[in-house]
Amino acid sequence: MLNISKDNQVLITPGKYASITNVARRPHYKTLNKIIIGFLIFLVACLFLPWTQNISGDGSVTTLKPDHRPQTVHNAIAGRIEKWYVQEGDYVKKGDTILFISEIKEDYLDPNLVSNTKEQVDAKKMAVESYSDKVSSLELQSESLGTERGLKLQQARNKIKQAHLKIKSDSMDLEAIKTQLRIAQTQFNRSTALNKEGLKPMTDVEQKKLKLQEAEAYIITQENKLLSSQNELLNARVEINRITAEYAEKISKSQSDKFTAISTQYDTKAQVNKLQNQYINYSMRNGLYYITSPQDGYVSRALLAGIGETIKEGTPIVSIMPAGYDIAIETYVNPIDLPLVHRGAKVRVWFDGWPRIVFSGWPGLSYGTYGGRVVAIENFISQNGKYRVLISPDSEAEKWPKELSIGAGAQSIALLETVSVWYEIWRNLNGFPPNYYKSDLNDGKSKEKK
Template sequence: MLNISNNNEHGSTFLDRYNTVKSLAKRPHYKILNRIITIVSILALIGLFLPWTQNISGKGAVTTLKPNQRPQSIQSVISGRIEKWYVQEGDFVHKGDTILYISEIKEDYMDPNLVANTKNQLDAKKQALESYDSKVSALSIQIQAIQNEKLLKLEQAKNKIRQSLFKIESDSMDLIAVKTQLKIANTQFNRTVQLNKEGLKPLTDVEEKRLKLQEVEAKIITQENKLLTSKNELINAKVELNRIDAEYSEKTAKAKSDQFTALSSQYDTDAQVNKLKNQYANYSIRNGMYYIKAAQNGYINRALQAGIGETIKEGTPIATIMPSEYDIAVETYVNPLDLPLISKGAKVRIWFDGWPTIVFSGWPDISYGTFGGKIVAVENFISDNGKFRVLIAPDKDEASWPKQISIGSGAQTIALLNTVPVWFEIWRILNGFPPDYYQVQEKTSKSKEKK
């Protein structure tokens, strides 16, 4: 077996014989280098225990907080041909200022007197509507008059029926009286005949009583005829009552039929009037659409349709306008892994492209040129770039954002999370854990202990 220890000692003793080796071992800068390495190692070890603020970085652009404050396109509601521009790129316009004028290209609206002709048609239909209204009113009055006349005629016929009833009753009583008289005359005649046979009455008395009896019998026939005549008059009165009712019902039905016809024509004319009103309003509004106006105060950025005489369709963008007043914001995008850690109201540090900035992501307090913000909206669906969009507004508790930044310029963001040691952050990154991963677990465990 080899004696390794002796060999090493022999080798070390062998190198010590050379002066070069001795001079190298005695050089002072090697000692300084060893000290530097030692100090750097100690500082690095201490640095591993320094606090490090976990963060989620994102990249986006400057935008506006409200949708109506973002650059918008001016569109034409109707199709037409460009006739004249009243502005140029870079001009400031107020709300309602005319931007350009277009002319009509559809044959249905080319009549220059279209609005006036439609107004005349509307007035004519209104007059026809008033005529039908007057006719309906007149027919209503006529129907009421027929009803009143019918009531009078019916009352007259009913009175005639009552008169016939009274007359029948009177004739019936007269017939009873005549029958009584006949009975009396017959009794007197029989008594006179008996007395004549006994010789107490002369024959002239008998003849007189017979004559009176015949007169009473004749009265009975006359009275019966009068009673039958009264009954016939009652029947005629009832027939007349029915005839009057039928006659005036027919007149009322005809008048109501004419009234319903007039009402139908009135409703049809009313529908036509409403249709013409709609057309008149549409034509009037369409005439106002030939002048395309600014919807709000702002600057004309770019004219998208430039040529005079160029035809455009409805909904075609003509120019873009940038509102003069807006609330600035930043839209940034974060990875899906970091989305659960983003919440509304969270603090964010932002720095803008072209603005002097010194950024230490783990030590935001010593960074320079960053501005504070708060998350105001987090989208719940993924964007086309595979990330989630987050909208950030200025933090009112910190310094205001610079006014020199423009809409659309680039911006980078850092969402601040918990403060952990540097070694923990290095260990988290090497293992691929998301930020604040163990802090969430710690909170859940504490909540379980409290329960």
């Protein structure tokens, strides 16, 4: 350790030495001091300049509508390639033929399959019409049987009425004969009494006896006649039951035949519908042999090659890029920045291959960037661990280049709140996120609720 004490220290005064005074009075040192002080003042002033907070993202150029994106044309049925009608780079319109394939399944190899099926459909339709006529005939037959049954029953009822009247008439005749029998018996008894007294001859008694016998014989005949009339009444009633049973059986058989014909008619209609379905399927299958373009566009790539190659259902044939499309950008943001992005937010984008100078904090000084607006935000995280955001051109800003191709790289900056530079430096040093803010649309809704 050096042996130095406070008493031995000597203070050097700059003014005592001319060399130090000369060096301190040189003019360029004063200029340097002014420059340093001015630079420090400039840096302090820059700390109070406005800085726009932003969220950056990487993505690529795509289309706004799903049907405007490149699509692959597939075949609907299995077949064998017979002829190509396009080549890569050709422009095709909607409905233009791309490829022709032939049939390979044995169920559809018949060249007359469609016409034969059509004939089967026509035959079944005629069978349906014949069954319909048969049903109508059976309905007429049932009506005729019902009418005939009514007439037969009316006839049998008339016979019953006649039998009743005849029974009544025979009963009256029987009573008259019984009266005559009583009179004949009385006359015979009187004649016999008078004959015993000698007042009447024997011939008169014999005549009265003959009349009595005739009356007795006639009353037996009249009783038989009455029984016969009663028997006719019973027969008429039995005839009604027979007619009812007979025509019930006939009408039931006719109705059964009608329902059988209706059932067969419905079954034939079902067969007609099945055959019509097959006919339509066969007709549409013939149209699937020609693979056509679903929309206007350019054949960008042929995924198959050669003639005679067998392909299955759903095999990719060609890739078509639509001719007209609305361009957009799909970009990806970090999950921590997703709450700061909303639909309608303004975004600055630039594309690979286009010269640009980007100042993220001062978008007004950037060169080669274009305006955009957020139109969709995906709520599910992507495989890259970020959220997908779809951006469309801003109608109020400059138009995007027409030369952009689908799939080209693109970068985006979502503009947030404007703060001071010192605040942004302080935020980054402390690791704070950008300021959370709401869109004007949300602010208007909140004011209306209040």
